[in-house]
Amino acid sequence: MKRYYRRAIQDLLSNRFLNSITVVTISLSILILSAFALFLANVGDLVNIWRQGVRMMVYLQPDLQRDRIPGLRAEIQNMYGVAEVSFIPKEAALERLRNQMQRQSSIIVGLDHNPLPDAFELRMIPTTQTGGKMETLAKELEQLPEVEEVEYGQQWIGRLTSVFNLFRLAGSALGALFFMAAVFIVANTIRLLIYARREEVEIMRLVGATDGFIKAPFYIEGMILGALGGVIGLGSLFLMYLAVSSNVEASLTGDSFTLRFLPPEMVGAILLGSIIVGWFGCYLSLKQFMKT
């Protein structure tokens, strides 16, 4: 095995031109793929931050005693999909309404009593924030005798959800497409590389080398090229990330959003993937050249 490594390293050095072109191509493919993954990951973060703004109002019966609030709160807290429950007394609700109404707040000034009920405001866990699941939860809440009415931005959420779903769908489709494209580009490049060295393969076979003996260094080389390409591709992405992230974060003050790099598992997966693809490119081409 050790001697195969030595031969692989020798081969890499004696075909420097071919190999450097191959590594550049692999790096670029990995860069495309990982840049897109980074983009999706950060957009996903952003969407999640937004979603934390999605709330559900649970209006209570006007005659409900305030001492029953803690029990009710605990009960709601335990319902499926609820992340956080906070109590909004009707005084606070009126104040909030006044602020929200801006110009039309003149309406409220003239009121002689507060017509609003007490309420709970719920925050949902992110996975529950689809139209269907929120509706289920709302129905369940309305079954409670203490609850008069449940309100949430049905229409808005439905619309946003469908757009996010479209986005996620398109993102995954593009991601899958880019993944396949990257795999094929890398495999193809390695095929060209081995094609340019097919004479060598042929000569080795003629002097009695077994297929295994011939293939082993190629596989090692393919994996080294894949790994190098992966490291260089991810490395360049990381440098770009560093250059960009400070600027972008500055322009996004107000959101609790930090641009983040790909998670370590993802980095590992991409590196592993590029090694496997390097191997796979060798596999394809060697299969072809060894047949004849």
Place this chain on the structure above:
Amino acid sequence: MKRYYRRAIQDLLSNRFLNSITVVTISLSILILSAFALFLANVGDLVNIWRQGVRMMVYLQPDLQRDRIPGLRAEIQNMYGVAEVSFIPKEAALERLRNQMQRQSSIIVGLDHNPLPDAFELRMIPTTQTGGKMETLAKELEQLPEVEEVEYGQQWIGRLTSVFNLFRLAGSALGALFFMAAVFIVANTIRLLIYARREEVEIMRLVGATDGFIKAPFYIEGMILGALGGVIGLGSLFLMYLAVSSNVEASLTGDSFTLRFLPPEMVGAILLGSIIVGWFGCYLSLKQFMKT
């Protein structure tokens, strides 16, 4: 010239393996690039549709006579950045408020007079929908004696705008990155292609062929490969688009959104670009091999 074309075609046929691999790689690069462009274009459409929901309310002085409305409307219509002006009489505004308020509409039921003023609702042209430009317009409107107050979702728009800007920035950066990556991948692949045929180049030089004679067919081949790659790449994208678009549109009922393909100019630009890159790849490699 004609004989160069003939030689180029002959060469393409006699190096079928190399050329088919090259075309596949080019197609994939073009596919990546154009798929991403398609993605951005459609997201852009979606954003524009949303933005058409961005409105500005111009509340008029309570004592303004209704016969001055048409003149004022014309004046506002002519202001920079205004796309559409519609008049909302105060009765309609109250009705609308009632609908908007949902649960809290009980407040309105008890009113003895309508406290709301007449208003204009403006739609802005998309390029004016940044926080800054809207603010300028709002200030200008507030200068008018007939106007009491201007209201728009300052905070919401500012936030949305910064997110859209981030998105656009990231999209353009990724697009530029993908563009450069595609250019290099194509150029590199063509370099490998020509490298595999460097012996031929060398022999032609030894038998007295001029550089022009040697290069011409390669350039033609490079451009044909580029064009083929472009057509195949865009063709596959179009097929995918056809397959996906019907499903996606069905899932997006409610929005006046149709998934569209890249505009013809863009398709033309991508084709032209892939031809140029084919040429460019040849240029790079020939420059290198002809030197020695």
Place this chain on the structure above:
Amino acid sequence: MEADAKSAIIRIFHVFKSYGTKKALVDITLDILKNEFVLVTGPSGAGKTTLLKLLYLGEPASEGQILVDGINLSRIPRKRVPILRRKFGIIFQDYKLIPQKSVYENVALVLEAAGKRKRLIQKKVRSVLRTVNMEDKIDALPPSLSGGEQQRVAVARAVVGDPKIILADEPTGSLDEDSAKDIINLLKGFHTRGGTVIVATHDKDLIRKTRGRLVRLGMGQLMDSTERLSPAAEEQAG
């Protein structure tokens, strides 16, 4: 003419070889004995190289049977082809050196492929390169060698693995008289140590000075096969 089957290392029995419509070999039947020295001659395009190719399975025969050291070539599984090829040391007409590998690596390749120890490889490669007078070019790449130097490396590679049979296709075509003599002596030495040698050549000198069987091909057919016990038999070679 039929050799004793017991001691035949190569048996060729009614073999045909066509490339498309081109008949390169027609009905060749020939036995080659262990430790024979065979010269194959004939005009350009007669099928000499093709005949050698069939032996090491560089090409499959179109018809007929070939046995090499007891192996039937039409039945050999793909996996065992390397074992067949290690029985041969082959000097190719176009040398077939790997251009990116040094002279040393090209020669060492045969031993590495056979799984020999690194120590042994170094010793053997150096000693073989010395016998063909190429030890000073040990690190050169083949494209930087003269035609004759390349041919000598090809010879070195053919003998380094201690094969049973040497197939030499025009092994002196690019060599001056002295170098050619060295190569022929090398082949003769191999023969003396018990090896079997098959040389395809046009070289009148080589044919004249070498004792052994002379096989003549013409248009793919076996013209004659003459045992020449002393180099004096030369005139028959005409």
Place this chain on the structure above:
Amino acid sequence: MEADAKSAIIRIFHVFKSYGTKKALVDITLDILKNEFVLVTGPSGAGKTTLLKLLYLGEPASEGQILVDGINLSRIPRKRVPILRRKFGIIFQDYKLIPQKSVYENVALVLEAAGKRKRLIQKKVRSVLRTVNMEDKIDALPPSLSGGEQQRVAVARAVVGDPKIILADEPTGSLDEDSAKDIINLLKGFHTRGGTVIVATHDKDLIRKTRGRLVRLGMGQLMDSTERLSPAAEEQAG
């Protein structure tokens, strides 16, 4: 020894060529006259191929001056190198045929590069391939040809462009006696029609049977240069 400068087509003046530390040619001074037939010989690695390479600028000389048909090779601009090369018809030691192109295309290439008409090209290529006996392989690809067949295609390519000078590097190395005779007659015919021929060879037969000047190289140095008015001068060639 010094030839008349007026009629010299090639003048080589104190030329050295080194590859790294390796001295391939040392202080060569040699004039070759118009319509001369020169045989360059010497052992493997003596510098024969290198000498030819310097003439067609396959390699630049390290030192010294070379004039070819009035062109000073050390001053020639890059753009005019093809014009220099079209003065030569070159038979390379390793043939240098383009493997993906047919025999016809390989030979036609020279004329196409010179901008000849398609009609003329077809006629000439066919007729030249006929003289080297390769007309039946006109559509074959070089890798499917025998060694001798490839060499004959290389010869055809060298003569097809009506060059002023033919450089032939071991042009009969892979050929049987009859084919070799054809090639030599072709070269002689070219010489008779006024061409200049320089042949690098080990082939004793060729040297013996050819009248003309014999230039001997050894270790990169010019050993001697003998005018042999009749082939009988052979013994000096030793």
